[in-house]
Amino acid sequence: MKKIITFLVRKIPRPILIKFSFLFSKIISVFYFGNKVECPVCGNHFRKFLPYGNIGSDNRLCPSCLSLERHRLLWIYLKEKTGFFTDKLDVLHIAPEQPYYKKFEKLKNLNYTTADIVSPIAKVKMDIKEMPFNDNSFDVLLCNHVLEHIDDELKATKEINRVLKPDGWAILQVPIDLNLEKTYEDFSITDPKEREKHFGQYDHVRQYGKDYSQRLERSGLKVTEVNFIDSFTEEQIERYRFDKSEIIYLCKKADI
Ligand SMILES: [Zn+2]
Incomplete structure (x- = not known):
């Protein structure tokens, strides 16, 4: 069974997996x-989670909701450390994540907009x-696992800074290799197979390292690295199956 599931998760293109995820799950x-x-996002518990990733990593x-470690951690962070589930907020969710977007759509306190260049579940293409929004439009902007796909990252982060309200904040998670002091990028590498070898996935244009916050700050954003994982016990980390090295990148709009 594990082999079949690993095969399906790896081989079925993600848009199709998303489309049929209800039946699949x-x-x-x-x-x-x-x-x-236990998954805090959907509230269900299981014997274990499904394998996921190129090497079919276990658990x-x-x-049920297709959440990964990072979705589960950020969900609890938003619930416990922010007013996301209670305050009246204008929210922009770029590349809306499958486990989240329907639940966020239902939150009455949010004026919730989803946007993406390709995703079938985003309302704004x-x-x-080059975002089609006015300056100072959003209280909250979520944009996770997107920037590693973007060639001109600085242009994108400047746009994020621009559309945030003066007291707005953004969560901008990316895959990071914490053994890497400096982000590795080489725009001469364009072949999907080579990109997978160098950057970890066929459509990634760089591998981020420990300088990620500084890179974000070139746009004017102010970044706080939140070690939220430290507030959990070993048992909780194992039960939610968190990634212990995950840092939450909380970005505030710069005072320009
Ligand atoms: Zn779930």
Whole structure:
């Protein structure tokens, strides 16, 4: 069964997986009945999570809502450390994540906009480097696992800074190799296979390192690295299956 699931998760293109995820997850969750791991996003518990990733790493993907480690951690962060679920907020969600967007749409306190250049679930089709929004439009902007795909990252982060309200904040997560002091990018590498080898995925244009915050700050954003993971016990980390090295990048609009 594990082999079949690993094969399906790897081989089925993500847009199709997203389209049929409801049916897919209903079938799969039967095989994962149990109470060893828990997903705070959908509230379900299982024997274990599904494998996910190129090497089919075990115990990562929620069978019910398709959350990964980072979705589960950020969900609790938004709930416990921000007014996201209670305050009246204008929110822009770029590349809306499957486990989140329907739940966010239902939150009555949010004026919630989804946007993306290709995603079938986004309402506004747009290029992050040229957003169709006025300056100072949003209280909150979520844009996770996007910047590693963007060639002109500075143009994108300047746009994020521009559309945030003066007291607005953004969460801009990316995959980071914390063993890497400096972000590795080489725009001469364009072949998908080479990109996978150098940057970890066929459509990534760089591998971020420990200088990620400084790179973001070139746009004017002010970045706080939040070690939210430190507030959990070992048992909780194992139950939610968090990635212990995950840092939350909380970005505030600069006072220009
Ligand atoms: Zn879930």
